[in-house]
Amino acid sequence: MNALVDDLIAVRSRVGELIDTGARGGGVHAASDDDLVGAIARAGDLARAVDALLVEMVGELADRSSSTVREERLTTRMGCRNVTELVQRLTRNGPHTAAKLERAAKATALAWDPVTGAGMPARLPAMRNALLDAETGVDGVLAVAGPLLAMRDRVGVEGVLTADGLLAAAARGEGPDGLPPACADLLRVQAQVWAAVLDPDGAEPDAHAAARRRGITFGTARDGVIPIRGALLPEVAAQLVRIHDATTSPHAVRFHDTESPPAHDVPRDDRTGPQKLHDALAAALTVAAASRDLPTIGGAAPTLIVSIREEDLTASTGRAWLEGSAEPASIFTARHVACAGVIQRVTLAGSGRIVRLGTEERVFNRYQRRAIALRDGGCIIPGCGVPAGWCEIHHVT
Helix, strand or coil: CHHHHHHHHHHHHHHHHHHHHHHHCCHHHHCCHHHHHHHHHHHHHHHHHHHHHHHHHHHHHHHCCCCCCHHHCHHHHCCCCCHHHHHHHHHCCCHHHHHHHHHHHHHHCCEECCCCCCEECCCCHHHHHHHHCCCCCHHHHHHHHHHHHHCHHHHCHHHHHHHHHHHHHHHHCCCCCCCCCCCHHHHHHHHHHHHHHHCCCCCCCCHHHHHHHCEEEECCCECCECCEEEECCHHHHHHHHHHHHHHCCHHHCCCCCCCCCCCCCCCCCCCCHHHHHHHHHHHHHHHHHHCCCCCCECCECCCCCEECCHHHHHHCCCCEEECCCCCEECHHHHHHHHHHCEEEEEEECCCCCEEEEEEEEECCCHHHHHHHHHHHCECCCCCCCCEHHHCCCCCCC
């Protein structure tokens, strides 16, 4: 293994020299169009080769961490819970990238007989060779592995291997249609076509399998929003749709003759469909948290806590902080939550010791809020346009 490590160090040194001349030295900027396009293609080829080596090593790492005896696993000896965590630490990548390497390894790495030590074919041998030849990368392998391996138990190994061989040829640009090498997205489309041909009926819906696949995950904050992805059970999705229909009901919308202008300004809802669904989910979460049906936390309802310094709120500078989140929130968020919630003033000493704990209080009582709704007729925050009748409390200044 020392020879492999030494070779990788030498390759890394050579790539570092290219970075110095091409990136730091301005070589990329000075390159012609043809040279730039060719250099990107060669760099992509190099990246695919590195992908192939990483996938092979991650597969071996997973094999050495598969013992039923926890103390014998490589991950345990390295102080990690699983393969993904160890790959994250070693490559300095995020969990998504580490998980992709692990999934690609499951599809293309050789299996080893625990008794004889002999190697057994990979699940997708043709795609494995295409990966090792740097004809495709991790994304290409996963694009093919998803549809093909999902039907492996229903169509048999022979059908999967046939599709595997033809898709690997497409990745190399050696397919029967004579097209250039296929990218990951095109391979995914072709793999889905093969799955539809070989397994036209698909898998029979399995309630237990669907329940295992359910879940929601939060991504890393980008541009002030948290990406979310997941899979809902049909009844959960249907319930969310019903909540969406109820919260966007036009019962409060006023219609008027287009030839005669309305006697007063009618708030206009300019939200997109996804924005309305987001707001419906937010409303459902707020109502659920305010109900007495959910379990409590420390004897209180599950309450969103937003903290901010009073001087920052007064000066409209700085940031607010959400409990349970490492991402800062804006001053607008703090004002928005305070408008619909309560404020509790906490006085801290310079050392951080709590010297005064105030009582909870609303920004406005219910009588003031009714008067504000009567005065404004709807939310006066630019871009909101929600009628007061559609929500209990609306933004005010």
